[in-house]
Amino acid sequence: MNSANGAAVVVGVDGSESALRAVRLAAVEAARRRRPLRIVHGFIWPLLHVPVDAPAAGPPGSGLRHQAEQLVEAASAEAEATAPGLRISGEIIDGEAAAVLLGEAPAAAMIVLGDRGLGGFSALVVGSVAVQVAAYADCPVLVARGADRTDGPVVVGVDGSETARLATEFAAEAASVRDAPLVALHAYRHPASTGPGDMRPLVYDDSELRSEEERVVAEAVAGLPERWPDVPLLRETTRGRPATVLAEASRRAQLLVVGRHGRGELAGLLLGSVSQSLLHHADCPVAVVRAPR
Incomplete structure:
Protein backbone atom coordinates (compact mmCIF):
# COMPACT_ATOMS: atom_id res chain seq x y z
CA MET A 1 0.00 0.00 0.00
CA ARG A 145 -19.28 -7.88 -3.22
CA GLY A 146 -21.14 -10.35 -1.02
CA ALA A 147 -22.46 -9.29 2.38
CA ASP A 148 -21.50 -6.12 4.24
CA ARG A 149 -20.58 -7.39 7.69
CA THR A 150 -19.23 -5.48 10.66
CA ASP A 151 -18.51 -8.64 12.62
CA GLY A 152 -16.52 -11.75 11.77
CA PRO A 153 -12.80 -12.07 11.06
CA VAL A 154 -10.55 -10.81 8.31
CA VAL A 155 -9.48 -13.93 6.39
CA VAL A 156 -6.25 -14.04 4.39
CA GLY A 157 -5.24 -16.84 2.05
CA VAL A 158 -1.61 -17.89 2.52
CA ASP A 159 0.49 -20.21 0.38
CA GLY A 160 4.12 -19.55 1.25
CA SER A 161 4.76 -17.00 -1.50
CA GLU A 162 6.21 -13.51 -1.02
CA THR A 163 2.98 -11.94 -2.27
CA ALA A 164 0.97 -13.93 0.24
CA ARG A 165 3.21 -12.60 2.99
CA LEU A 166 2.46 -9.05 1.86
CA ALA A 167 -1.24 -9.91 1.73
CA THR A 168 -0.95 -11.11 5.33
CA GLU A 169 0.56 -7.77 6.38
CA PHE A 170 -2.27 -5.93 4.65
CA ALA A 171 -4.81 -8.22 6.29
CA ALA A 172 -3.32 -7.64 9.74
CA GLU A 173 -3.64 -3.88 9.28
CA ALA A 174 -7.20 -4.33 8.02
CA ALA A 175 -8.04 -6.44 11.07
CA SER A 176 -6.53 -3.84 13.37
CA VAL A 177 -8.56 -0.93 11.99
CA ARG A 178 -11.69 -3.11 12.14
CA ASP A 179 -10.97 -4.34 15.67
CA ALA A 180 -11.39 -7.85 14.28
CA PRO A 181 -9.52 -11.15 14.55
CA LEU A 182 -7.29 -12.31 11.71
CA VAL A 183 -7.54 -15.82 10.27
CA ALA A 184 -4.54 -17.00 8.23
CA LEU A 185 -5.97 -19.78 6.09
CA HIS A 186 -3.94 -22.27 4.09
CA ALA A 187 -5.58 -24.89 1.88
CA TYR A 188 -3.71 -27.81 0.37
CA ARG A 189 -4.79 -30.82 -1.63
CA HIS A 190 -2.01 -33.43 -1.81
CA PRO A 191 1.72 -33.66 -2.41
CA ALA A 192 2.49 -32.05 -5.74
CA SER A 193 5.56 -31.71 -7.91
CA THR A 194 7.31 -28.35 -7.56
CA GLY A 195 9.14 -28.70 -10.86
CA PRO A 196 10.81 -31.04 -13.35
CA GLY A 197 12.45 -34.01 -11.67
CA ASP A 198 10.63 -33.43 -8.38
CA MET A 199 8.40 -36.49 -8.27
CA ARG A 200 6.46 -36.92 -5.05
CA PRO A 201 5.78 -40.44 -3.74
CA LEU A 202 2.43 -42.11 -4.27
CA VAL A 203 2.48 -43.11 -0.60
CA TYR A 204 3.20 -40.47 2.00
CA ASP A 205 2.74 -39.78 5.71
CA ASP A 206 -0.39 -37.64 6.12
CA SER A 207 0.62 -36.29 9.53
CA GLU A 208 4.02 -35.29 8.19
CA LEU A 209 2.39 -33.60 5.22
CA ARG A 210 0.05 -31.67 7.51
CA SER A 211 2.98 -30.58 9.66
CA GLU A 212 4.73 -29.26 6.55
CA GLU A 213 1.61 -27.35 5.50
CA GLU A 214 1.18 -25.91 9.00
CA ARG A 215 4.74 -24.59 8.77
CA VAL A 216 3.66 -22.61 5.71
CA VAL A 217 1.12 -20.77 7.84
CA ALA A 218 3.57 -20.31 10.72
CA GLU A 219 6.12 -18.73 8.39
CA ALA A 220 3.48 -16.48 6.80
CA VAL A 221 2.43 -15.00 10.15
CA ALA A 222 5.87 -14.87 11.76
CA GLY A 223 6.30 -11.55 13.55
CA LEU A 224 2.67 -10.45 13.20
CA PRO A 225 1.85 -10.71 16.93
CA GLU A 226 4.74 -8.33 17.69
CA ARG A 227 3.74 -5.83 14.99
CA TRP A 228 -0.01 -6.10 15.59
CA PRO A 229 -0.41 -7.05 19.27
CA ASP A 230 -4.03 -5.87 19.24
CA VAL A 231 -5.07 -8.40 16.57
CA PRO A 232 -6.15 -11.89 17.71
CA LEU A 233 -4.48 -14.33 15.31
CA LEU A 234 -5.87 -17.71 14.30
CA ARG A 235 -4.12 -20.21 12.03
CA GLU A 236 -6.10 -22.65 9.95
CA THR A 237 -4.77 -25.40 7.70
CA THR A 238 -7.22 -27.54 5.81
CA ARG A 239 -7.25 -30.00 2.96
CA GLY A 240 -9.24 -28.83 -0.03
CA ARG A 241 -9.24 -26.70 -3.16
CA PRO A 242 -8.06 -23.18 -2.28
CA ALA A 243 -10.88 -21.44 -4.17
CA THR A 244 -13.52 -23.58 -2.47
CA VAL A 245 -12.01 -23.27 1.00
CA LEU A 246 -11.58 -19.49 0.75
CA ALA A 247 -15.08 -18.97 -0.66
CA GLU A 248 -16.50 -21.01 2.20
CA ALA A 249 -14.50 -18.97 4.72
CA SER A 250 -15.84 -15.73 3.19
CA ARG A 251 -19.31 -16.62 4.49
CA ARG A 252 -18.15 -15.83 8.02
CA ALA A 253 -15.70 -13.04 7.19
CA GLN A 254 -16.05 -9.30 6.87
CA LEU A 255 -13.10 -9.17 4.47
CA LEU A 256 -11.21 -11.71 2.36
CA VAL A 257 -7.62 -10.86 1.39
CA VAL A 258 -5.56 -12.62 -1.27
CA GLY A 259 -2.21 -11.97 -2.91
CA ARG A 260 -2.20 -11.31 -6.62
CA HIS A 261 0.29 -14.07 -7.38
CA GLY A 262 0.92 -17.20 -5.41
CA ARG A 263 2.54 -20.58 -5.61
CA GLY A 264 1.07 -23.87 -6.77
CA GLU A 265 -2.70 -23.55 -7.12
CA LEU A 266 -2.49 -19.84 -6.33
CA ALA A 267 0.13 -19.14 -9.00
CA GLY A 268 -0.77 -16.22 -11.23
CA LEU A 269 -3.53 -15.60 -8.74
CA LEU A 270 -5.62 -12.85 -10.22
CA LEU A 271 -5.45 -14.12 -13.75
CA GLY A 272 -6.09 -17.72 -12.72
CA SER A 273 -8.99 -19.83 -11.59
CA VAL A 274 -8.73 -19.15 -7.85
CA SER A 275 -9.12 -15.38 -8.03
CA GLN A 276 -11.72 -15.53 -10.76
CA SER A 277 -13.74 -17.89 -8.61
CA LEU A 278 -13.43 -15.67 -5.53
CA LEU A 279 -14.43 -12.53 -7.41
CA HIS A 280 -17.51 -14.39 -8.59
CA HIS A 281 -18.41 -16.33 -5.46
CA ALA A 282 -16.96 -14.74 -2.31
CA ASP A 283 -19.63 -13.71 0.17
CA CYS A 284 -17.79 -10.62 1.45
CA PRO A 285 -15.61 -7.87 -0.01
CA VAL A 286 -12.35 -9.13 -1.56
CA ALA A 287 -9.02 -7.28 -1.36
CA VAL A 288 -6.29 -8.18 -3.85
CA VAL A 289 -2.72 -7.26 -2.84
CA ARG A 290 0.27 -7.21 -5.12
CA ALA A 291 4.01 -7.31 -4.54
CA PRO A 292 5.94 -4.12 -5.37
CA ARG A 293 7.63 -4.12 -8.76
Missing part, protein backbone atom coordinates in the same frame (compact mmCIF):
# COMPACT_ATOMS: atom_id res chain seq x y z
CA ASN A 2 1.13 3.55 -0.71
CA SER A 3 1.81 4.82 2.79
CA ALA A 4 2.70 8.36 1.80
CA ASN A 5 0.98 11.10 3.78
CA GLY A 6 -2.28 12.10 2.14
CA ALA A 7 -2.59 9.04 -0.10
CA ALA A 8 -6.30 8.70 -0.74
CA VAL A 9 -8.66 5.80 -0.97
CA VAL A 10 -9.89 6.01 -4.57
CA VAL A 11 -13.30 4.74 -5.64
CA GLY A 12 -14.52 4.36 -9.21
CA VAL A 13 -18.13 5.41 -9.87
CA ASP A 14 -20.51 5.16 -12.79
CA GLY A 15 -23.92 5.94 -11.33
CA SER A 16 -24.93 2.35 -10.62
CA GLU A 17 -26.21 1.06 -7.28
CA SER A 18 -23.17 -1.21 -7.13
CA ALA A 19 -20.90 1.80 -7.46
CA LEU A 20 -22.75 3.56 -4.64
CA ARG A 21 -22.18 0.48 -2.50
CA ALA A 22 -18.49 0.73 -3.34
CA VAL A 23 -18.60 4.41 -2.32
CA ARG A 24 -20.02 3.48 1.08
CA LEU A 25 -17.38 0.79 1.55
CA ALA A 26 -14.62 3.17 0.43
CA ALA A 27 -15.86 5.92 2.75
CA VAL A 28 -15.79 3.59 5.75
CA GLU A 29 -12.35 2.32 4.74
CA ALA A 30 -11.00 5.86 4.36
CA ALA A 31 -12.43 6.88 7.74
CA ARG A 32 -10.92 3.83 9.43
CA ARG A 33 -7.51 4.59 7.98
CA ARG A 34 -7.83 8.36 8.43
CA ARG A 35 -7.31 9.01 4.77
CA PRO A 36 -9.13 11.22 2.28
CA LEU A 37 -11.57 9.76 -0.22
CA ARG A 38 -11.17 10.48 -3.91
CA ILE A 39 -14.15 9.77 -6.18
CA VAL A 40 -13.28 9.23 -9.84
CA HIS A 41 -15.41 8.79 -12.94
CA GLY A 42 -13.85 7.61 -16.20
CA PHE A 43 -15.56 9.72 -18.89
CA ILE A 44 -15.20 7.72 -22.07
CA TRP A 45 -17.37 9.75 -24.44
CA PRO A 46 -14.72 12.23 -25.66
CA LEU A 47 -12.65 9.26 -26.84
CA LEU A 48 -15.61 8.19 -28.97
CA HIS A 49 -15.98 11.71 -30.40
CA VAL A 50 -19.48 12.02 -28.97
CA PRO A 51 -20.76 15.54 -28.14
CA VAL A 52 -20.67 15.85 -24.36
CA ASP A 53 -21.85 19.38 -23.66
CA ALA A 54 -25.46 20.52 -23.57
CA PRO A 55 -26.84 21.30 -27.05
CA ALA A 56 -27.53 24.96 -27.74
CA ALA A 57 -31.28 24.39 -27.85
CA GLY A 58 -31.30 21.84 -25.04
CA PRO A 59 -32.66 22.35 -21.52
CA PRO A 60 -30.35 23.65 -18.78
CA GLY A 61 -28.30 20.92 -17.20
CA SER A 62 -28.49 18.56 -20.15
CA GLY A 63 -25.52 16.91 -21.80
CA LEU A 64 -23.34 13.94 -20.94
CA ARG A 65 -20.74 15.90 -19.02
CA HIS A 66 -23.40 17.42 -16.78
CA GLN A 67 -24.76 13.93 -16.11
CA ALA A 68 -21.27 12.81 -15.12
CA GLU A 69 -20.96 15.79 -12.77
CA GLN A 70 -24.27 14.84 -11.17
CA LEU A 71 -23.24 11.23 -10.52
CA VAL A 72 -19.97 12.36 -8.90
CA GLU A 73 -21.94 14.80 -6.75
CA ALA A 74 -24.36 12.02 -5.77
CA ALA A 75 -21.44 9.77 -4.85
CA SER A 76 -19.91 12.55 -2.75
CA ALA A 77 -23.20 13.01 -0.91
CA GLU A 78 -23.39 9.26 -0.27
CA ALA A 79 -19.85 9.25 1.11
CA GLU A 80 -20.53 12.24 3.38
CA ALA A 81 -23.68 10.58 4.70
CA THR A 82 -21.73 7.37 5.37
CA ALA A 83 -18.72 8.99 7.06
CA PRO A 84 -19.54 12.58 8.12
CA GLY A 85 -16.53 14.85 8.20
CA LEU A 86 -14.51 12.75 5.74
CA ARG A 87 -12.27 14.69 3.36
CA ILE A 88 -13.85 14.04 -0.04
CA SER A 89 -12.87 15.12 -3.53
CA GLY A 90 -14.26 14.14 -6.90
CA GLU A 91 -13.05 14.34 -10.47
CA ILE A 92 -14.24 13.45 -13.94
CA ILE A 93 -11.31 12.23 -16.03
CA ASP A 94 -11.54 11.72 -19.77
CA GLY A 95 -10.68 8.14 -20.60
CA GLU A 96 -11.72 4.51 -20.43
CA ALA A 97 -12.60 3.32 -16.92
CA ALA A 98 -9.78 0.82 -16.36
CA ALA A 99 -7.13 3.15 -17.80
CA VAL A 100 -8.32 6.03 -15.62
CA LEU A 101 -8.25 3.92 -12.46
CA LEU A 102 -4.84 2.44 -13.26
CA GLY A 103 -3.59 5.99 -13.68
CA GLU A 104 -4.79 6.74 -10.15
CA ALA A 105 -3.17 3.65 -8.61
CA PRO A 106 0.46 4.79 -8.06
CA ALA A 107 -0.63 7.60 -5.73
CA ALA A 108 -3.56 5.76 -4.10
CA ALA A 109 -3.76 3.97 -0.77
CA MET A 110 -6.16 1.56 -2.45
CA ILE A 111 -8.77 1.42 -5.21
CA VAL A 112 -12.35 0.37 -4.44
CA LEU A 113 -14.78 -0.92 -7.09
CA GLY A 114 -18.30 -2.26 -7.13
CA ASP A 115 -18.86 -5.76 -8.43
CA ARG A 116 -21.25 -4.68 -11.18
CA GLY A 117 -21.89 -1.40 -12.91
CA LEU A 118 -22.97 0.57 -15.93
CA GLY A 119 -21.17 1.83 -18.99
CA GLY A 120 -17.41 1.47 -18.56
CA PHE A 121 -17.97 -0.61 -15.42
CA SER A 122 -20.59 -2.94 -16.93
CA ALA A 123 -20.52 -6.49 -15.55
CA LEU A 124 -17.49 -5.42 -13.54
CA VAL A 125 -16.37 -8.68 -11.96
CA VAL A 126 -16.80 -10.77 -15.08
CA GLY A 127 -15.62 -8.07 -17.46
CA SER A 128 -12.35 -6.45 -18.37
CA VAL A 129 -12.32 -3.52 -15.93
CA ALA A 130 -12.00 -5.57 -12.75
CA VAL A 131 -9.48 -7.94 -14.31
CA GLN A 132 -7.31 -5.12 -15.62
CA VAL A 133 -7.43 -2.99 -12.48
CA ALA A 134 -6.87 -5.85 -10.04
CA ALA A 135 -4.18 -7.40 -12.23
CA TYR A 136 -2.15 -4.27 -12.90
CA ALA A 137 -2.88 -1.63 -10.24
CA ASP A 138 0.11 -0.45 -8.20
CA CYS A 139 -1.93 -0.59 -4.99
CA PRO A 140 -4.38 -2.94 -3.28
CA VAL A 141 -7.76 -3.30 -5.00
CA LEU A 142 -10.92 -3.82 -2.95
CA VAL A 143 -14.00 -5.20 -4.72
CA ALA A 144 -17.33 -4.68 -2.96
